[in-house]
Amino acid sequence: MCVEAAPKTGCKNSSCGCGGHGRHSQATTRADPRVILALKFGEEAEHKCKCGGGGTCPRHYLALTGLLLGGFLVLHLATNALGLWPEKFQAAVNRNHALGSLLPVLEVALIFLPLTIHVALGLCTLRREKLKFGVEKHHHGSDLRQWLQRVTALIMLAFILFHVITLHRWFGGRFDPGNAFSSASHAIWQFWHGQAAGSFPNLLFAQFYLLGIVAAVYHLTNGIATGAEVLGLVSTPVAQDRLWRICVIAAPALLLAGLAAWYAFAVR
Numbered sequence: 001m002c003v004e005a006a007p008k009t010g011c012k013n014s015s016c017g018c019g020g021h022g023r024h025s026q027a028t029t030r031a032d033p034r035v036i037l038a039l040k041f042g043e044e045a046e047h048k049c050k051c052g053g054g055g056t057c058p059r060h061y062l063a064l065t066g067l068l069l070g071g072f073l074v075l076h077l078a079t080n081a082l083g084l085w086p087e088k089f090q091a092a093v094n095r096n097h098a099l100g101s102l103l104p105v106l107e108v109a110l111i112f113l114p115l116t117i118h119v120a121l122g123l124c125t126l127r128r129e130k131l132k133f134g135v136e137k138h139h140h141g142s143d144l145r146q147w148l149q150r151v152t153a154l155i156m157l158a159f160i161l162f163h164v165i166t167l168h169r170w171f172g173g174r175f176d177p178g179n180a181f182s183s184a185s186h187a188i189w190q191f192w193h194g195q196a197a198g199s200f201p202n203l204l205f206a207q208f209y210l211l212g213i214v215a216a217v218y219h220l221t222n223g224i225a226t227g228a229e230v231l232g233l234v235s236t237p238v239a240q241d242r243l244w245r246i247c248v249i250a251a252p253a254l255l256l257a258g259l260a261a262w263y264a265f266a267v268r
């Protein structure tokens with residue numbers, strides 16, 4: 001978040017004015033209400049970071065599209081967890097496909113367009129700053145949290161490309177809505193046609209799913225906490241801390257849904 005008045009504890013990036021690094025600087029701000037009142041959050045603050053943007057920081061769009069995609073991912077993992085009961089999963093897929101010609105419109109508007117914008121802005125950020133540790137931040141999360149956000153971004157990019165191309169009908173993928181559970185399970189658990197399910201090459205693809213799910217859960221739950229801060233949706237240290245705690249509690253629940261889906265489609 002761009003914040004004009006920096007607390008006294010040391011922000012290493014003087015150009016960013018982010019208000020200092022990590023939890024240590026937050027504790028100082030919380031102790032003195034006058035410092036909190038002097039802070040300017042979100043749009044009010046002057047944009048003077050090194051992101052290369054003009055009036056509005058491109059990270060605002062990254063955060064906005066990230067939050068939108070987050071809604072999709074929560075629904076996606078919850079629906080896939082229904083794979084534990086194949087007939088319920090089929091019923092959920094039938095409900096989606098009952099939308100008819102509205103379905104592709106919603107897929108483009110709510111998933112593919114935001115994802116393309118998010119990935120384009122994300123790759124620009126990564127090209128500029130690489131995977132360096134301790135780069136300029138717009139939130140109070142630690143350097144490690146931000147670094148992991150970027151590492152998981154790259155894992156997700158590889159995973160989503162592979163996943164969508166191998167499953168989605170628009171790319172000739174193997175998912176058949178009329179035979180939802182077994183077609184998806186076959187594509188995930190027996191990706192390599194010539195090899196038996198459970199053979200080493202097929203096991204590797206199934207493990208890649210596990211990695212994709214873990215990366216996605218981290219990227220999303222950490223990203224909600226930092227993205228809300230970047231957008232100025234949580235503007236006091238107390239609210240930021242509360243949201244972070246909620247995300248820490250939500251992460252295992254979301255991971256459980258993802259692992260249930262993985263178990264249903266890849267192992268059972």
Ligand code: HEM
Nearest residue numbers: 063066067069070119122123153156157223224226227230
């Ligand atoms: C469904 C998939 C995805 C979701 C739900 C998602 C969500 C988010 C959220 C909520 C943020 C936080 C924004 C902030 O702190 O300002 C974020 C940041 C980011 N995302 Fe994603 N994202 C997804 C996929 C990707 C992919 C495939 C990439 C690959 C390039 C990517 C790259 C990034 C980067 C580079 C950041 C900023 C990290 C930083 O500023 O340190 N994301 N994402």
Ligand code: HEM
Nearest residue numbers: 080107111156164167168169175184212213216261262265
């Ligand atoms: C075991 C876990 C998962 C299963 C069983 C699964 C299943 C599926 C299926 C069957 C589709 C095709 C939907 C269609 O063509 O209508 C799909 C699409 C997609 N999945 Fe997953 N998925 C899983 C995990 C993930 C994860 C972790 C991510 C994000 C990192 C993800 C992102 C996507 C995206 C972006 C699409 C294309 C959007 C769409 O539904 O049209 N999936 N998935």
